[in-house]
Amino acid sequence: MIHVAGLRVVLPPAAVILDAIDLTVRPGEFLVVLGRSGAGKTTLLRAINRLVEPTSGIVRVAGRSVTGASASELREARRRMGMIFQQFNLVRRARVIENVLAGRLGYVPSLPSVFGAFPRADRELAMECLAQVGLATMAERRADKLSGGEQQRVAIARALAQQPSVVLADEPTASLDPALTGSIMDILRRINVERGLTLLVSQHQLETALAYATRIVGLRRGRVCFDGAPGEVTPAVAEAIYGENG
Amino acid sequence: MKRAAWFVALVALGWSAWDTGADPVRFVRGLPWIFDILGRMLPPDLRVLPAALLGALKTVEIALLGTAVAAVLALPLGVISARNVAAPPLFYPARVVLNFFRSVDTLVYALIFVAAVGLGPFPGVLAVIAYTTTSLAKLYSEAVEGIDRGPVDAITATGATRLQVLRFGVLPQVLPLFLSYVLYRLETNIRAATVLGFVGAGGIGFYLQTYLRMIDYPAASTVLLVTVAMVMVVDALSSKLRERLV
Numbered sequence: 001m002i003h004v005a006g007l008r009v010v011l012p013p014a015a016v017i018l019d020a021i022d023l024t025v026r027p028g029e030f031l032v033v034l035g036r037s038g039a040g041k042t043t044l045l046r047a048i049n050r051l052v053e054p055t056s057g058i059v060r061v062a063g064r065s066v067t068g069a070s071a072s073e074l075r076e077a078r079r080r081m082g083m084i085f086q087q088f089n090l091v092r093r094a095r096v097i098e099n100v101l102a103g104r105l106g107y108v109p110s111l112p113s114v115f116g117a118f119p120r121a122d123r124e125l126a127m128e129c130l131a132q133v134g135l136a137t138m139a140e141r142r143a144d145k146l147s148g149g150e151q152q153r154v155a156i157a158r159a160l161a162q163q164p165s166v167v168l169a170d171e172p173t174a175s176l177d178p179a180l181t182g183s184i185m186d187i188l189r190r191i192n193v194e195r196g197l198t199l200l201v202s203q204h205q206l207e208t209a210l211a212y213a214t215r216i217v218g219l220r221r222g223r224v225c226f227d228g229a230p231g232e233v234t235p236a237v238a239e240a241i242y243g244e245n246g
Numbered sequence: 247m248k249r250a251a252w253f254v255a256l257v258a259l260g261w262s263a264w265d266t267g268a269d270p271v272r273f274v275r276g277l278p279w280i281f282d283i284l285g286r287m288l289p290p291d292l293r294v295l296p297a298a299l300l301g302a303l304k305t306v307e308i309a310l311l312g313t314a315v316a317a318v319l320a321l322p323l324g325v326i327s328a329r330n331v332a333a334p335p336l337f338y339p340a341r342v343v344l345n346f347f348r349s350v351d352t353l354v355y356a357l358i359f360v361a362a363v364g365l366g367p368f369p370g371v372l373a374v375i376a377y378t379t380t381s382l383a384k385l386y387s388e389a390v391e392g393i394d395r396g397p398v399d400a401i402t403a404t405g406a407t408r409l410q411v412l413r414f415g416v417l418p419q420v421l422p423l424f425l426s427y428v429l430y431r432l433e434t435n436i437r438a439a440t441v442l443g444f445v446g447a448g449g450i451g452f453y454l455q456t457y458l459r460m461i462d463y464p465a466a467s468t469v470l471l472v473t474v475a476m477v478m479v480v481d482a483l484s485s486k487l488r489e490r491l492v
Contacts, residue, residue: 049403079405089396089420102414106405114413155400162404 001027001166001198007057009043009222017043018222021057025166025200031211032193033202034226034241035219039200045168048200049081050074050105062165079106082159084169088151092144096135096154099143100126102149103161122161129157133187149180156187167191169201173208181205185212206238283463289472291464298453298472301334304367304474305449309435310441312374317428319379325385325412331390344380344387352377352438356447367448374435389423390416423490429484429491436480440473450476
């Protein structure tokens with residue numbers, strides 16, 4: 001579903017953030033990328049939808065080439081990839097339902113949408129997605145009036161509104177109260193199981209990753225240092241991913 | 247270094263005082279004449295009040311129409327002058343154009359437009375548009391440069407077009423600021439428009455200049471009082487509105 005080959009990201013002047021990343025995520029996988037902060041997890045996710053421009057390498061998602069895509073091909077590829085951010089990244093002054101509708105922007109005609117005109121089917125879909133994260137009653141509230149956990153659920157609804165085949169989630173629970181981690185991860189697991197969506201989630205917390213992932217990839221200093229099932233993550237593997245030495 | 251800067255500043259100030267003939271003694275000697283003129287202004291000649299009020303209305307109209315048109319014209323200009331959203335080939339020329347046209351004052355534009363379209367309030371409106379468009383564009387662009395990158399990333403990641411990203415990721419963040427800048431410009435434009443009449447570009451300034459030339463000080467003082475009242479009323483209304491925005 002996601003195919004990454006020889007991915008390298010160098011940010012000016014000469015910081016090598018990712019190097020020689022080869023990674024194939026199979027359909028329906030719940031893949032968690034583990035690593036210390038600064039290991040390149042965020043950059044990996046952002047390079048897949050080209051919010052960060054890869055320096056070299058290939059990214060293909062759902063059979064479409066992302067690297068080398070023209071502007072309009074890139075938009076088409078992006079609309080099939082939902083993205084969830086550590087800071088939720090909602091439009092804070094907009095209403096909840098407007099934030100979810102933003103997930104339809106890749107599908108609706110550009111000019112009418114700018115004037116707030118969305119097809120009725122898209123509005124209904126947005127409401128359904130909001131209901132799926134349990135926030136149907138909050139539709140008319142301003143986004144910044146919601147708690148952090150609720151805002152992240154709105155962000156998930158926005159991603160679902162894209163009717164994606166892949167969801168990229170960048171540390172989705174890192175800026176939340178630890179008590180809320182489970183509720184957000186549970187929603188992600190549910191969309192993974194019920195909708196068969198392929199999930200690529202970055203996490204720095206080992207226990208959470210092991211509890212939810214069907215596959216773990218360890219990232220260290222911009223390179224893949226482990227790739228296997230959660231059961232294979234031995235203390236030695238954890239040390240290789242997180243350890244201070246080496 | 248610091249001492250040299252002080253020295254240069256003092257020399258510059260001293261030179262300026264000498265070259266402009268700044269002379270406290272001359273000022274003190276002139277004081278009685280100021281009181282003489284003020285004395286001759288009293289009591290105000292209320293027979294010219296209707297004319298003054300009509301002139302004030304024209305001035306408000308010039309500022310209102312000019313500011314409103316400029317507020318819209320400045321939108322595209324402000325966006326292409328913002329470093330974080332505009333492509334460099336647009337951004338650099340836009341900045342040069344802004345700084346060039348902004349360095350010319352409304353009154354100078356009025357002189358040009360009076361020569362071009364003739365006497366009356368219309369060249370005044372054009373002058374307000376010319377100056378305000380570029381000065382608002384500059385303020386807009388700074389507001390855009392100060393936005394939170396997160397929502398822009400999130401909207402981009404949905405597969406939205408550039409226009410949609412501006413509308414849904416950028417605009418909601420900057421709209422209250424934009425409106426506040428427009429109101430602030432309206433206040434300063436009212437003040438600027440009071441003197442437009444001096445160069446034949448309509449409004450209350452025309453009456454002030456006429457009565458001063460006719461040495462009809464009581465009539466001029468009525469016009470002055472109306473001007474002060476008009477500016478105060480607009481300032482009060484505008485700052486009330488601005489308080490509610492931010």
